[in-house]
Amino acid sequence: MMDATANPRTLLLLGGTSDIALAIARAYAAESPALDVVLAARPTERRTAAAESLRAEGVAVREVDLDARATDTHAATIEEAFSGGDIDMAVVAFGVLGDAEGAWQDPQQALELAEVNYTAPVHLGVLLAGRMRQQGQGQIVLLSSVAGERIRRSNFVYGSTKAGVDGFYRGIGEALRGSGVNVLVVRPGFVKSKMTTGLKTAPLAVTPDEVAAEVVDGVRAHRTVIWAPKLFQLVMLVLRHVPQPIFRKLPF
Numbered sequence: 001m002m003d004a005t006a007n008p009r010t011l012l013l014l015g016g017t018s019d020i021a022l023a024i025a026r027a028y029a030a031e032s033p034a035l036d037v038v039l040a041a042r043p044t045e046r047r048t049a050a051a052e053s054l055r056a057e058g059v060a061v062r063e064v065d066l067d068a069r070a071t072d073t074h075a076a077t078i079e080e081a082f083s084g085g086d087i088d089m090a091v092v093a094f095g096v097l098g099d100a101e102g103a104w105q106d107p108q109q110a111l112e113l114a115e116v117n118y119t120a121p122v123h124l125g126v127l128l129a130g131r132m133r134q135q136g137q138g139q140i141v142l143l144s145s146v147a148g149e150r151i152r153r154s155n156f157v158y159g160s161t162k163a164g165v166d167g168f169y170r171g172i173g174e175a176l177r178g179s180g181v182n183v184l185v186v187r188p189g190f191v192k193s194k195m196t197t198g199l200k201t202a203p204l205a206v207t208p209d210e211v212a213a214e215v216v217d218g219v220r221a222h223r224t225v226i227w228a229p230k231l232f233q234l235v236m237l238v239l240r241h242v243p244q245p246i247f248r249k250l251p252f
Contacts, residue, residue, distance in 0.1 A: 001088060001137055006220040007032045008088035008139065012081050014066060014124060015094025016041040017050045019193035020143055023212035024091055029059045038081045040066035041094070068094050068120035069112070078127045089139040089219070090128050092121050092169075097196070103157035110157055117161035122168050129172055129181065137180040139219055142169040143211075144187050146227065149236045153248060173224055184218050186211065187236075188228040204229055 013021040016039035041047040051061045103109045132138030148162030173183030190205040211228045218226040227233040
């Protein structure tokens, strides 16, 4: 169960090699040295390195296999993740950016983005919600994106997947009201991380640690949606009302 300051004692990272997910784990570990982390990802050197980086900071880590596209294995992944007892918080952090121009012309690229960014988080979200309802408490955090709030021509396949998964988690958060399970949707802008290496840094860029700090604050405030940085809420409020003929001419 979450402690008196809304820090989890057990934290599940679905997409445990994500820079943001690891930053969230470090943020909570700094305040709760007894934190236990279940790190779910594909069994690769990256997962091993991620687990070792947390262990080096005194965090107890258990590794679990997760393959986003192998939906027939998801139930087993969640079962193993909860095998040690209740999970106080689960962070859904996996995703792929893809090649923006290739994704709408190559059916296989489009399918990968849809399966990894939408189908898998929805499937796992239903499984998570079921387990947390059984235990009577829990916090689910989805890493969404501002790219899903007003879909741009420049990355519309990616943006459409984020719009869909964002809507699903906001909806399931409403469905879970009164159950003891809370859902927080996080909408970062450009994050300077492994995923964006080689891309031109966009305005209002943030670091994984900055996103993690917003998540910690958002959970404590019992928020349902947050932006990182906070200024993006105002930016997107304006952009959502820009007429399409003008929007398509904007330089992004």
